[in-house]
Amino acid sequence: MQAIKRINHNTAVCLDGSGRELIATGKGIGFGEMPHEVPLSQIQRTFYGIDPKYLAFIEEVDPEVLEFAAQLASLATQQLSYELSPNLPITLADHIQFALKRARDHMVLPMPLWREVETAHPVEFRLGEMAVAGMQKTFRVRVQRQEAAGIALSIANAAVSASPRAARAERKEEQLFDRIARIIERCMGVTIDEASFAYTRFVSHIRYLLERLESGAPFETENAELYTSLSSQYPEATVCAREVAELIGATYATELSDEEVLYLILHITRVVAKSE
Numbered sequence: 001m002q003a004i005k006r007i008n009h010n011t012a013v014c015l016d017g018s019g020r021e022l023i024a025t026g027k028g029i030g031f032g033e034m035p036h037e038v039p040l041s042q043i044q045r046t047f048y049g050i051d052p053k054y055l056a057f058i059e060e061v062d063p064e065v066l067e068f069a070a071q072l073a074s075l076a077t078q079q080l081s082y083e084l085s086p087n088l089p090i091t092l093a094d095h096i097q098f099a100l101k102r103a104r105d106h107m108v109l110p111m112p113l114w115r116e117v118e119t120a121h122p123v124e125f126r127l128g129e130m131a132v133a134g135m136q137k138t139f140r141v142r143v144q145r146q147e148a149a150g151i152a153l154s155i156a157n158a159a160v161s162a163s164p165r166a167a168r169a170e171r172k173e174e175q176l177f178d179r180i181a182r183i184i185e186r187c188m189g190v191t192i193d194e195a196s197f198a199y200t201r202f203v204s205h206i207r208y209l210l211e212r213l214e215s216g217a218p219f220e221t222e223n224a225e226l227y228t229s230l231s232s233q234y235p236e237a238t239v240c241a242r243e244v245a246e247l248i249g250a251t252y253a254t255e256l257s258d259e260e261v262l263y264l265i266l267h268i269t270r271v272v273a274k275s276e
Contacts, residue, residue, distance in 0.1 A: 001014050001015070001016055001017070001024065001037070001038045001039075001040060001043065002014060002015045002035050002038065003029055003034060003035060003036055003037075003038050004021075004034055004035045006030040006031075006034060007023065007030055007058055007059050008030050008059050009028065009030050009031055010025055010026060010027055010028065010029060010030055010063055011023065011024070011025045011029070011030050011058055011059070011063075012024060012029050012030040012034075012038075013055075014029075014046075020048065022046050022047060022048045022050075023046070023047040023050050023055075023058065024038070024044075024045070024046045024047075025043070025045045025046075025063065025066065025067070026038070026043045026045075027042065027044070028042070029042055029043070044067070045067065045070055047070070047086065047089060047090075048086055049086030049087075050086060050087055050090060053195045053196055053197050053200065054087060054090045054197055056196070056197055057093075057197045058090065061090075061093050061094070062097060064138070064139075065096055065097045065100070066089070066090075066093045068096065068134065068135070068138055069089050069090070069092035069093035069096055070089040070093075072089075072092055072127065072130075072131050072134075072151075073088040073089040073092055075127060075130075076124070076127050076155050079123055079127060080123060080124070082159050082160070083159070083160040084155070084158045084159065084160065085158040085159075085160055087158070088154075088155065088158040091154055091157075091158065091200075091204075092151065092154055094197070094201060095150055095151060095154050096131070096135065096151070099135070099143060099147050099150065100139055100143070103141045103142060103143050103144075104141055108144070109263075113149060113208075113211060113212055114146045114148070114149035117149040117152050118148075118149065118152075121152050121153075121155075121156050124152035124153075124155045124156050125148055125152040127152065128147070128148030128149060128150070128151035128152040128155070129145070131147075131148065131151045132144075132145060132147050132148050132151070135147075150208075153208065153211075154204075157204070157207070173206075173207065173210065176206075176210075176247075176248070176251060177203055177206065179247060180206065180244050180247065180248075181194060181199070183240065183243050183244055184240055184244070184268055184271065184272070187236065187239060187240035187243060188237070188240055188268070190272050190275040191275060192271060192275050193274070193275060196275075198271050198273075198274035198275075199271055199274075201267070201270070202267045202268075202270070202271050205263065205267050206248075209248070209260065209263075210248070210252070213248070213252045213254055214252065226262055227258040227259065227261065227262045230262060230266070231265070234265055234269055237265050237268045237269045237272070238261070238265055241261050241264035241265045241268055242261060244264055244268070245260065245261050245264060
């Protein structure tokens with residue numbers, strides 16, 4: 001196997017024996033001049049068909065988290081009857097790494113739809129529960145059982161095919177996402193790279209928010225007091241988040257709480273930081 005582009009010390013873009021491009025992990029494979037040959041015995045794991053926009057995240061993700069997510073994605077592929085996106089290990093790694101950070105920081109992010117997710121996606125939810133148990137054992141941190149719902153949704157959203165009705169709903173959401181992106185660009189004076197992983201992460205958060213609004217599930221957290229602090233720290237992002245919240249509220253005939261706006265502020269500041 002030939003390494004052709006370094007991602008980090010232990011990860012590289014490679015070409016296999018058939019000339020197909022892939023991402024490989026293994027101790028030291030990203031070290032040294034490119035291109036260079038990598039013995040197969042040095043390869044820990046390979047990923048085919050990964051969207052290039054995820055390369056930046058792969059560079060920064062904890063290798064142990066990526067390996068954990070890859071094992072979970074492999075298990076999901078075996079357990080589920082539908083085809084999954086090759087990007088699933090990466091999106092799972094992002095979700096899991098963020099969940100671990102929240103757990104270590106004692107930040108509670110509720111999953112008000114978790115019972116609905118368990119009913120609608122029982123196999124995916126079971127995989128999520130297995131993941132939660134594995135996270136606690138592997139990373140030695142206490143993780144809420146409700147995190148299984150977020151993992152289940154990450155898996156379900158990675159389905160390659162969708163029904164015509166789902167496709168129409170997705171087009172409607174895409175129009176909303178476009179309007180939200182234009183609001184952020186105008187308010188924050190940036191140009192958003194909509195192919196970036198930061199924007200993809202933001203869209204995933206909005207999708208979960210929309211599912212909650214459509215179901216009417218309540219949103220209560222232990223982080224309400226953070227809104228005052230964060231709004232003072234990021235006044236421009238707060239004004240922007242409020243405008244986004246008004247657009248979403250008008251679209252879905254509801255009103256977003258300060259706690260929901262809090263998470264919009266967090267995601268907007270992250271998107272802006274990656275765009276500057």
